[in-house]
Amino acid sequence: MxxxxxxxxxxxxxxxxxxxxxxxxxxxxxxxxxxxxxxxxxxxxxxxxxxxxxxxxxxxxxxxxxxxxxxxxxxxxxxxxxxxxxxxxxxxxxxxxxxxxxxxxxxxxxxxxxxxxxxRRRSDRRPYDAGAPAQLVRALARRARALGADLVAVEGQARDRLIRALDDAATGQPHRPGYLAELLAWTHRYAGARDGVPATAVPKAGPGGDARHLQRFPTGSLPHRTALGPDAGTLCVVTTAGDDRLDRLRAGEAVAAVLLAATAAGYATCPLSQALELTTTRTRVQAAAGAIGYPQLLLRIGRPAENCGPVPETPRRAVSHLLF
Known part of the structure; x- marks a missing residue:
């Protein structure tokens, strides 16, 4: 060595x-x-x-x-x-x-x-029974700021507007040419693939009242206690002062720091990018967050439902395939 x-x-x-x-x-x-x-x-x-x-x-x-x-x-x-x-x-x-x-x-x-x-960290796409306490959100926001981003919790009527933007993105994005083909390609991987979103990481379909913004991927096999909604998780928007490539990279660093710290505190997390991939809903996310800067990603943080089991580990490619 x-x-x-x-x-x-x-x-x-x-x-x-x-x-x-x-x-x-x-x-x-x-x-x-x-x-x-x-x-x-x-x-x-x-x-x-x-x-x-x-x-x-x-x-x-x-x-x-x-x-x-x-x-x-x-x-x-x-x-x-x-x-x-x-x-x-x-x-x-x-x-x-x-x-x-x-x-x-x-x-x-x-x-x-x-x-x-x-x-240990997983993306838990199931609905949460409770949100993150204000003290934890403030601590997570400090971590984001240390890495060049802000973390804004969206509450009250603004949260309702944010959910509508998320739902509209979930409804509208499949009409974009090529979107459904990409979604199919990365949720139905070939045998032995070490990437993509497997069915074991996606909740089963619930009865009535499902929230569209929690259902980006085709129905999976991950058990949950209730229907997919309503969700009590805290919705946060990660923002940056600018919107160039450096801002986006640093936003990702802040996202990772927040997710790891939330996991250490015993909370489930799930990134949500869909509403930021359409120009129309991205501006609505910015307005709902009251953000002066640019939204880069949404995070859902909360207490998972009891007795619904852990989220299995998702596959990763071997390091030997990633090295130059």
């Missing part, structure tokens, strides 16, 4: 990449590639895995890669490695999103504590 200047060998860096791939991504496409060298790791976007119809402006891809970048930082902290991150280091290589360099020095204890959540 080759050791770095900080004593972290390349095998350990590759293991950190493996844990980083547990990050959430749009349709579990895992749209990233990595280069591991002594003392550094490069993150690259995999443009071949961009969902052209679902994600026409590439927002979802960059947010997904940003989440993997934050997972990587936490994974390194978990093995006692400090790190620095240079985002978009080479303007001539648009797909080279970041270079993470291992440095000497102590890591933040809190980051080390989040290390245990990397393999």
């Amino acid at each position: 080759t050791a770095t200047s900080s004593g972290i060998d390349v095998h350990t860096l590759e293991e950190a990449v493996r844990r980083a791939t547990r990050a959430p991504s749009i349709h579990n496409t895992q749209p990233w590639r990595w280069r591991v060298e002594p003392g550094r790791i490069e993150l690259h976007a995999d443009a071949d895995r961009r969902l052209v119809a679902t994600d026409p402006d590439g927002r979802d891809l960059l947010v997904s890669c940003g989440a993997a970048l934050e997972y990587l930082r936490v994974a390194l902290a978990g093995v006692g490695a400090g790190s620095t991150t240079q985002r978009f280091p080479d303007p001539e290589q648009r797909d080279h999103l970041a270079t993470v360099t291992v440095v000497d020095g102590h890591t933040m204890l809190d980051d080390e504590n989040l290390y245990a959540q990397l393999d």
Whole structure:
């Protein structure tokens, strides 16, 4: 094994990449590639895995890669490695999103504590029995701000307007050319595939009263206690001051930090991107959140229903297939 200047060998860096791939991504496409060298790791976007119809402006891809970048930082902290991150280091290589360099020095204890959540976090698409308390939301918002984004909880009548925007996106997006083909491709993967959204990660169909914004994917086999709605989870919008590629990448980093911290606190989470993939509903999300900045992703946070069981682990590609 080759050791770095900080004593972290390349095998350990590759293991950190493996844990980083547990990050959430749009349709579990895992749209990233990595280069591991002594003392550094490069993150690259995999443009071949961009969902052209679902994600026409590439927002979802960059947010997904940003989440993997934050997972990587936490994974390194978990093995006692400090790190620095240079985002978009080479303007001539648009797909080279970041270079993470291992440095000497102590890591933040809190980051080390989040290390245990990397393999525990799941996207729980079932309805929640209760939302997140205000104290937790404030703590999660502080984490988002530390990474260059804001987390805005939407409540009251604004929450009703936000749900209507989510439902309208769920109704309108299937009419976009190519959208249903992409959805089918990533929810009905070929045998042995290590990506996509399996039926075991999607709730069964409930009786009446289902909420459309909770039903992006075809009916699955994940058991739940009640119908898919109404949902009592807290709806939050992750926003950034700008809307360029760096803003979207940093939003993904903030999303990952929030999801890991919420998991550590015992709460279920689920990212919601559908309303931000259509221009008409994206502006309504911004208005409902009262946000001055730009919405990059929605998060649902809450207490899962009792006696409905855990969400199974979703598949991930082998690291050997992701390395340059």
